[in-house]
Amino acid sequence: MIDTTAFTRFYAPLAATSLLLTATNPILAAALARSVDPTIALAGYSVAFAVCGVLYAPLLVVQQVAAARLLSNGSFSPVRRFAYLTGALLSLLGALIAYTALGEVVFSVVVGVGPEVLSEALRAMTFLWPVPFLTAVRAAHQGRLVAGHRTKPIATATGIRTGILAVVAFALATTGGGAWLGAVAFTVGLAVEALVVVLAPTPNVVLEPEDCTTSEQDIARFSAPLMVNVLLWWATPLIINAVLARTTNPDPSLAAFAVVEAFAWFVTAPVGQLQHASIALVQCSETHRRVRNWGGVLAAAMAGVLLFFSIPTVREFVFRSVFALEPDLMALAGAALPIAAAYPFLYGLRQYYQGLFVRAGRTLTVGVGAVLRITAVLIAAFLCVHEMGHQGAVLGVGLAVFGLIVEGLFLERMSHRSVMPELRAEAAAAPFTEAFEGASEA
Numbered sequence: 354m355i356d357t358t359a360f361t362r363f364y365a366p367l368a369a370t371s372l373l374l375t376a377t378n379p380i381l382a383a384a385l386a387r388s389v390d391p392t393i394a395l396a397g398y399s400v401a402f403a404v405c406g407v408l409y410a411p412l413l414v415v416q417q418v419a420a421a422r423l424l425s426n427g428s429f430s431p432v433r434r435f436a437y438l439t440g441a442l443l444s445l446l447g448a449l450i451a452y453t454a455l456g457e458v459v460f461s462v463v464v465g466v467g468p469e470v471l472s473e474a475l476r477a478m479t480f481l482w483p484v485p486f487l488t489a490v491r492a493a494h495q496g497r498l499v500a501g502h503r504t505k506p507i508a509t510a511t512g513i514r515t516g517i518l519a520v521v522a523f524a525l526a527t528t529g530g531g532a533w534l535g536a537v538a539f540t541v542g543l544a545v546e547a548l549v550v551v552l553a554p555t556p557n558v559v560l561e562p563e564d565c566t567t568s569e570q571d572i573a574r575f576s577a578p579l580m581v582n583v584l585l586w587w588a589t590p591l592i593i594n595a596v597l598a599r600t601t602n603p604d605p606s607l608a609a610f611a612v613v614e615a616f617a618w619f620v621t622a623p624v625g626q627l628q629h630a631s632i633a634l635v636q637c638s639e640t641h642r643r644v645r646n647w648g649g650v651l652a653a654a655m656a657g658v659l660l661f662f663s664i665p666t667v668r669e670f671v672f673r674s675v676f677a678l679e680p681d682l683m684a685l686a687g688a689a690l691p692i693a694a695a696y697p698f699l700y701g702l703r704q705y706y707q708g709l710f711v712r713a714g715r716t717l718t719v720g721v722g723a724v725l726r727i728t729a730v731l732i733a734a735f736l737c738v739h740e741m742g743h744q745g746a747v748l749g750v751g752l753a754v755f756g757l758i759v760e761g762l763f764l765e766r767m768s769h770r771s772v773m774p775e776l777r778a779e780a781a782a783a784p785f786t787e788a789f790e791g792a793s794e795a
Contacts, residue, residue: 360647363634366504367626368651373511375622377518377542378615379675381535384522386677388530392608395682397473397532399611400464400598401481402539403591404450404474408443409485410587411580412436412492419496429560433493440489447482451475464591465598470607473532480536484543491547501555510549518542582716585723589730589756590614593749596734606745609685612676613746614753617693620659624652624701631708638776641709648705655697663691689746692754699757706764709772718767726760 381398388394415436422432450456456475460466466474495507522538597606627648635641662668668687672678678686703722710718733755737748 357647360630360634360644364626364630364647366508367629368623370504370508370511371622371625372619373508373515375619376515377539379619380515380519381522381538382612382615383676384526384538385530385532385535386612387526388534391530391677391679392604392682393469393473394531394534395611396466396470396604396607398477398535399607400460400466400470400594401474401477401532401536403594404459404464405447405478405481405484406587407584407591408447409440409488410583412440412443412485412488413583414580415489415492416496416499419493420499423497423500423560426559429493429497432496436489436493437486440486443485444483447478447485451478451482464595465603466607467598467603470598470604477532477536480533480540483540487540487543487547491543491550494547494550494553497555497560498550498553501557503553503555506550506553510546510553513549514542514546517545582720582723585720585727588727589753592727592730592734593752596738596752597745597749599738600745600748602745605682605685606749609682609689609746610749612672612678612682612686613689613693613750616662616671616676617659617690617696617750620655620662621696621700624648624655624697625704627651627701628704628708628711631705632712635709635712635776638773641773641776645705648701652697652701656694659694659697660691663687663694685745685747688744689750692747692750695754696757699754699761702761703757703764706761706768706772709768710764713772713775715771718764718771722760722763722767725763726756729759730756 382395385391385394385398415432419429419432419436423429450459456478457471460471460474491510498504498507518538518541521541522534525534525537528534593610594607597603597610600606627644630644630648631641634644662671665687668690669683672683672686707719707722710716730752733752737751
């Protein structure tokens with residue numbers, strides 16, 4: 354039976370990787386806040402990165418696809434070709450946004466930003482457009498490493514990326530900064546991370562087994578539902594940015610929302626791996642209870658951290674010393690931070706139950722939950738933008754929380770209809786030590 358020590362050994366490297374990944378956002382926010390015009394720089398980068406996130410989001414599932422194919426004795430080359438081609442096409446679209454009139458349509462018409470933020474966002478996109486292709490390369494080889502039970506190179510690469518990103522960001526901050534600063538730092542860090550995982554060997558993995566007829570079309574059909582789910586997740590901040598761009602005070606609202614999101618999701622990051630825990634560790638109703646409870650404890654701890662930093666004197670110190678926020682942005686961000694303390698519970702709930710549905714092969718339910726979340730955000734935005742528009746970041750965080758509530762409750766309720774009866778019917782799991790093998794291997 355899974356015990357606390359085994360769960361910790363399995364989960365700690367995953368949580369550490371999440372923290373390193375999400376450290377990117379507060380680092381960049383802190384550097385951008387030291388620009389000559391921090392409000393415009395933060396707003397411009399936030400909008401540009403939201404658009405870039407929608408472009409590269411579908412490629413994040415390539416890691417799962419590559420690992421799944423290799424673990425089932427499939428061939429790596431079709432996955433790699435599919436990932437590289439898709440990444441190249443999405444990077445081409447990013448370049449069109451950066452260098453043609455399409456950029457003004459996206460940022461001015463669709464998102465709705467003003468002229469100053471538009472200029473910053475377009476300049477940032479001139480450095481962000483390679484990100485989808487770099488993400489494809491990284492994800493494909495991360496999947497190869499996962500299949501070979503070599504997760505340490507992944508964590509090492511992420512750590513190197515974060516360090517390089519911080520050095521580049523704060524070095525460029527001496528130039529006066531701007532949204533482009535964050536874009537350059539992010540792209541350089543990602544390129545180095547991709548190179549590290551490409552060079553990491555997997556001697557125990559057969560990349561091209563004989564008699565394997567998997568094609569790119571097969572990979573596309575397998576990947577499509579997962580891509581849609583991730584795409585909808587990454588569309589949420591873009592939608593919220595578009596809403597905030599239409600409020601009475603758009604630029605400070607966008608800037609404050611960017612800071613709160615960067616900090617709150619950094620703290621929330623460890624619960625994001627609960628999806629992997631529920632996929633790998635939940636074998637019956639008893640293991641479900643144990644893993645869910647451990648996840649609840651972790652979420653409570655992270656929520657407690659956010660509530661601590663929501664104390665006025667504490668948050669003012671952080672916003673002033675780390676992010677160098679001006680008083681008006683500090684007030685907007687400070688009002689929203691306590692609401693973001695709900696993120697760990699709601700995100701943990703979402704991730705855990707998504708894992709259960711993926712484990713059971715019911716990915717359609719996961720997709721429906723994502724659609725419901727987006728729909729809830731859009732409806733709430735339509736109803737609240739005029740009444741709460743003056744509250745800026747509070748509206749943005751509130752919309753995110755509301756969407757997560759709708760999605761989480763849907764998944765939890767649906768689990769009682771399908772997943773839970775199956776878990777109760779299964780015999781008590783045998784000791785599941787193999788789930789932990791490779792979690793920390795070199």
